[in-house]
Amino acid sequence: MAPRTTERLMNLLIALLVTPTYLPKSRIREIIEPYRGQKDAAFDRMFERDKEALRTIGITIEVRDTESYHGNESGYRIRREEFELAPIDLEPSEAAVIGVAARVWQSARLGEATAVALRKLLAAGVPVDPDALSGVEPRLAASEPAFEPIWEAVVTRTPVTFQYERADGARAQRVIEPWRLVSWHGRWYLVGYDRDRADQRLFRLSRVVGEVEPAGGPNEFDVPDDADVREIAESLFPAPPTADAVVRVRRGRGLGLRRRATSEDSADDGWDLIEVPYGSVPELAAEIASYGKDAVAVAPDDLRDEVRARLSRVLEAAR
């Protein structure tokens, strides 16, 4: 029965927590009442199960050979400094903001983990208020099926393998040391080390096909410096501007382009000439083309050619 199991687990935990020295297994059997009545094999099984149950909730049980009344045997203990949440002293303004964390995750599993974390802080005397800061609503979706297994792998530093589909549709099995997840424009990306390609790579979680499987044990690799991981993640950002383009835009139109313009001069009847900084010709060309007859690329030539080519292809596809 569950209450009996909980009671036994709790008493085991307390015994291991308060013991000044490693507690010999035979002694544990004497002091935890339900263990006492068991036959040797049944006790061994029960004790192993109970230790495992405590480990699953994040409790570290230390084990060491100890001398006891029964000779040499295993002794166990839980170190208080390993067990307890370290002191945390939050100002009221800091405590007020962390309650909002409870509303952020749209994934049930991560939302629950956050709630457990907040309850622990509450129990440590932090006045967590889930209703504070009602004027902000950050939402983190994690709808990609690969998200949770990869999250777990990142947290435990476990290598994983999965099938990955590139933008061109080609699929290949990859073996990755997952370093960090990055959220950008509502999509999750994985920064990691590709063992077969012997290089760091960025993966889009929505392109992971099927199951994510472990490809090794926990703590099998080290994550490089923060700055290095960040540099890979920043390849997601739009290319920084390197030059200025000249675009002719109909007066009152092309507002998105005008917003970034560094200069704006009126040209012939009903048109303006604007200068727009850009880092990627195809990206700016796509944007200019989207304005149709309201925006015309003037310079440089490769931008002009690109817009013209793109519009021709639109016309061709429409036939």
Added chain:
Amino acid sequence: MSTSAKQIERMLALVPYLRSNDGVPVGEVADLFGVTKRQIVQDLNVLWFCGLPEAVTGEMIDVDMDALASDGVVYIENADFLTRPLRLNGYEAASLITALRALRETAGGHDQPAIDSALAKLLAATGGADGVDAAEILVDDAESAVHEQLAEALATGRRVHLTYRVESRDELTERDVDPLRLITAEGRLYVEGWCYRAQDVRLFRLDRVESVELLDTPVAEHEGAERRDYATRLFEPKADSSEAVIALHPNALWVREYVDHTELGTDDDGWLQIKVVTGDEAWLKRFVLRAAGNIRVVEPQRLAEQVASEARAALAAYDVG
């Protein structure tokens, strides 16, 4: 995790919490711990049988069962060995810290110092946990001035005047708005507010706000101005939405990840046809013009013709010079 393990996990926070909150109503405890009152009472009944090794009756954790039964409040004693909760494991610490990083990007500068120092203290307190740095939230922060002004308006409860770009129609609009919340969804910042022009609650994407003016007028109460729940999707299709069928070249299959759609099948040229619901044909037209011929409008025919004639007219400008 087994039921017992979950119960232990809860009790390890419950005991230190109860030790420092004498006489707390059991209903309040249940709310805080996200379980029923019955469950809390069951937990207390188990704790009653727990204590130091070889404790005899009277030395176990002592729960005042009379106070619980008659007044519905909790008093706990003899639990001095559980003064602090269990530390956060890596999974919990990473979930909390990532959530706060997302909050940091949404809240304005007013709350950021508190969030930053809370994050620093949490990282220090959970420093031993693996994987606390599991995830990073990157947000476009190009609109920080607009963001600051809106955060300020929310903090002081003031109405704002927005110049807002309606991207699909390439049009600037002017509107007074009573801000309700700042929202980050799909990695972008929005302000939700009562829009006097629409006479309804609207979402405005911050990177499309051309300017904000803080008015001296305080925000008003509005009939029917409930905050929306954006849990499932950001935009509900409007009643007057129309359907369109578009065909995607194999290079444009990424569209499926961004647009709600129904797949209809592959046509003779190997293009995938999908049905999309669009509240705004102007948006779809710009989307197709942008795609360099990798997307084709199949239906309605009228829209396909509009795209073609727009492309033709745009190309004409290049033949002149």
